[in-house]
Amino acid sequence: MVKLGLVGLGEVAQLIHLPILQRLTEMFTLAGAYDPSPSVAQSISTRWSIERVFDSVDAMIASPDIDAILIMSPDQYHGRHARAALKADKHVLIEKPCCLTMEDLAALSGVVEQTDRIAMVGYMRRFAPAFLEAKRRLPAFADITYVRVRDVICEGPWYFRQTDTVVTPKDDIPASLIEESRQLRGTMMDSVLGPNAPAELQTAYSVLTGLSSHSLSAMRDLLGSPKRVIAAEIKQGGSQITALFDYGHFTAIYECMIGDVVRFEAGFEINSRYNRLAFEYPTPYIRNLPMVLDIQNSTDHDNSLTRLGPFHQDPFDVELRAFHAAVTQGGENRTPPSESMADLDLFAAIISAARKTD
Structure with a gap:
């Protein structure tokens, strides 16, 4: 049994992780929680029977009653909280993004190398059963001719306002x-984008490290990192991002748009000469919606x-089970912090390519 402490009890904790953790009582005990809002901490701990509310992150990390920390604090605190937890011999599951800057991530990776604790980044789309099945059935890399990745969505509140209260x-x-x-x-954004970067670029970087990080990390899981970013465009105040990735003998296309039309089109299409794999993710804010994997095979006749x-099966459920297996049984950790360095490199390359088109 892993005694889990939660840092941050906001939307993601309330709507996603806590409902799943309540069903995984044979694996996790909700041993503690911290939120900077005392009213939120008290309300959520009571609702979900969390054993103890701590008055600081440091106090929870120092507690001998905590084995592992689920980090759901604001992005800029992820590295700081993860490093402190690891130094206190706690395992950590870090909600994406792992860190906002390469410097913060490098510091975290250095701490990971000095400990035997598990540090896992929560790229839940890479744990979806349909994704894992697609990975098993992926054509040989040399046979791939076309890839399209899409994140064209309406934000979560439109969905969860109908089903729950935050x-x-x-x-x-x-x-x-x-x-x-x-x-x-602000300091971290200046470090990445330079001082006084346009608001559009700052929004785009927030989208890349937020929504886009799921798909681009999954793309790397399937295909590896691209050779380069051929071109990129940022429009609509930073909420629309289009990028072309060079994979040698084929180009991967990424489309991202956060808008007000109610839809959630997030998925992959991968073609070889005679075959096609395609799957889409549903909104994560409604539990256990189905995913399917379409496999098309064509011949001349x-x-x-x-x-x-x-x-x-919910991808977050699979992810939490994988974290538990890594902590208790030495199971595979597919998303360590060091692996996120390629994500930050790719985000930086997209921003650089977009600046060249201005």
Whole structure:
């Protein structure tokens, strides 16, 4: 049994992780939690029977009653909280992105190398059963002719307002902490984009490290990193990103758009000469929606379409089970922090290519 401490009890904790953890009681105990809002911490800990509310991250990390930390704090704190937990001999599962800057990530990776604790990044799309089945059936790299990756979505609130209620702070987060968080994120954004970067670029980088990180990390899992970013465009104030990736004998196309039309089109299409794999992810804010994997095979005289699924097991469920297996049984850790360095490199290359087209 892994005694789990939660850092951050916001939207992702309330709508995604806690409902799943409540079903995994044979694996995890909700041993503690911290949130900068005392009202949120008290409300959520009561609702989900979390054993103890801590008054600081440091206090929870230092507790002998905690084995592992699930980090769901604001992105700019991920590296800091993960390093502190690892130094205290805690395992960590870090919600994506692992870190916002290469410097922060390098510091974290250095700590990981000095410990035997598990550090895993929460790229849950890479744990989806349909994705794993697609990976097993992927054509040989030399045979791939075309790849398209899409993230064209409406944000989560449109969905979860119909199914659940998110507890929000009652103006009880200390002003000093809000200012510290703002300044820390600003410093990190300046480090990546340069001082006084246009708001459009800052928004685009937030999209890349947020929504896009799921798909681009999954793309690397399937195909490896591209040789280069051929071109990129950032439009709509940073909420629309289009990029072309050079994979040698084929180009991968990435389309991202966050808008107000209600849809969730997030998925992959991978073609070889005679075959096609395609799958789409549903919104993560509604539990256990189905995924399918379409496999098309064509010849000069015939064509067939096979649909595998529906797969109803939640990717977050698979991810948490994988974390538990890594901690308790030495299971494979497919998403360590060091692996995220390629993601930050790719985000930087997209930003650089977009700047060249301005």
